[in-house]
Amino acid sequence: MNDRPSAAFVLDRPLGTDYLSALESIPADDQAHWDRARQYSAELLPRIDQHWEDADYPLDLVRRMGELDLLTDGLQIPGHEAMSPLAAGLVAMEISRADGSMAAAAAVQGGLVLRSLVLFGSPEQHERYLEPVARAYVLGGFALTEPDHGSDSVSLETTARPEGSGWVINGNKKWIGNGATGGITIVWARDEADRQIKGFIVEQSTPGYSAEVIRGKGALRAIHQAEISLNEVRVGAEDLLPGACSFKDVSRALIETRVNVGWSALGHGTAMFEAALSYAKQRKQFGKPIGAHQMVQERLAKMLAELTNMQLQCRAVSELQANGRMTSTQASMLKYHNTRAARRIALIARDMLGGNGILLENHVIRHLTDVEALHTYEGTESVQALILGRDLTGISAFA
Numbered sequence: 001m002n003d004r005p006s007a008a009f010v011l012d013r014p015l016g017t018d019y020l021s022a023l024e025s026i027p028a029d030d031q032a033h034w035d036r037a038r039q040y041s042a043e044l045l046p047r048i049d050q051h052w053e054d055a056d057y058p059l060d061l062v063r064r065m066g067e068l069d070l071l072t073d074g075l076q077i078p079g080h081e082a083m084s085p086l087a088a089g090l091v092a093m094e095i096s097r098a099d100g101s102m103a104a105a106a107a108v109q110g111g112l113v114l115r116s117l118v119l120f121g122s123p124e125q126h127e128r129y130l131e132p133v134a135r136a137y138v139l140g141g142f143a144l145t146e147p148d149h150g151s152d153s154v155s156l157e158t159t160a161r162p163e164g165s166g167w168v169i170n171g172n173k174k175w176i177g178n179g180a181t182g183g184i185t186i187v188w189a190r191d192e193a194d195r196q197i198k199g200f201i202v203e204q205s206t207p208g209y210s211a212e213v214i215r216g217k218g219a220l221r222a223i224h225q226a227e228i229s230l231n232e233v234r235v236g237a238e239d240l241l242p243g244a245c246s247f248k249d250v251s252r253a254l255i256e257t258r259v260n261v262g263w264s265a266l267g268h269g270t271a272m273f274e275a276a277l278s279y280a281k282q283r284k285q286f287g288k289p290i291g292a293h294q295m296v297q298e299r300l301a302k303m304l305a306e307l308t309n310m311q312l313q314c315r316a317v318s319e320l321q322a323n324g325r326m327t328s329t330q331a332s333m334l335k336y337h338n339t340r341a342a343r344r345i346a347l348i349a350r351d352m353l354g355g356n357g358i359l360l361e362n363h364v365i366r367h368l369t370d371v372e373a374l375h376t377y378e379g380t381e382s383v384q385a386l387i388l389g390r391d392l393t394g395i396s397a398f399a
Contacts, residue, residue, distance in 0.1 A: 041098035066136030085321035096267025100370030101222035113140030120243035179226030262334035
């Protein structure tokens with residue numbers, strides 16, 4: 001009887017794939033941010049499969065990103081090293097190469113919550129919240145999406161009414177990362193008086209705020225997302241974000257995180273391509289490595305072409321951002337292209353690994369399912385296509 005354990009494959013070592021040198025000539029300051037993200041990824045990888053399988057949210061790993069100053073996402077935060085758009089993208093890519101759940105946590109904490117505080121907060125709110133959120137001492141949620149309003153979040157039904165010296169908020173939110181961690185939540189609600197969308201900083205311990213972690217997810221299992229109920233939640237006038245007066249203001253934060261999604265998709269794609277390439281060299285069938293077979297080489301070439309196009313788009317958009325020339329539609333195209341490309345890489349990579357492709361220890365299946373979530377949030381494929389179509393034709397096809 002053969003009781004030899006199944007062969008173990010080493011599929012998580014970074015290979016530095018960059019076929020057209022899109023990620024070469026990185027400035028030293030940007031490289032330093034990338035190196036810290038690589039350090040974090042090396043710490044993360046030995047643990048994340050178990051957290052993902054158990055649907056356990058490792059808050060110490062979120063706080064570790066704060067310790068390494070990886071959460072500022074290109075924002076200028078006093079006391080923190082400046083992070084260029086390129087550095088912010090490289091950090092998002094690198095964390096995603098290790099794990100989508102922690103990348104999503106970083107996108108919420110830095111890309112959405114910290115950005116909302118920076119863009120729309122008062123000096124007093126900056127003083128109180130910027131450092132704790134940037135360091136992940138205080139975790140934050142960004143509550144825009146509702147049970148009945150995802151792609152049409154402009155139609156949100158959560159309301160806020162002025163009462164006395166403050167506000168009273170009522171409504172429901174869904175899919176809110178960090179919405180049940182005991183920190184703060186940026187709640188977006190419609191002012192009953194002027195019907196405009198406004199943002200409020202809500203401490204999660206506030207009476208009337210209740211949050212339940214969403215169970216049974218098949219993707220992003222190592223981050224907790226919550227369904228939130230707001231029942232006569234009272235906040236003070238000092239909790240209103242004074243710089244956010246309409247949904248157009250909310251969109252300013254979302255545009256930047258859409259770019260983050262494009263870089264994250266590149267990270268996932270890189271992990272899956274490099275796992276497949278390593279597997280092709282290590283796995284033997286019919287007396288030779290499967291990488292010696294024509295069909296496998298052709299699949300590797302397809303994945304490389306997808307990955308290279310993703311890299312080129314990310315680098316181009318980062319240069320537009322740095323020059324202040326990026327448009328919202330360019331951010332949409334990056335998200336539209338890169339999440340679709342990551343899905344195509346995922347399918348080929350999983351198939352190349354055969355049965356081994358569904359084992360968490362080989363990493364591909366975790367990235368495959370996480371990419372499905374990435375493809376949906378921050379604007380679905382259909383929404384991005386309509387944004388691009390409107391820009392091309394000058395005609396809006398939105399209902």
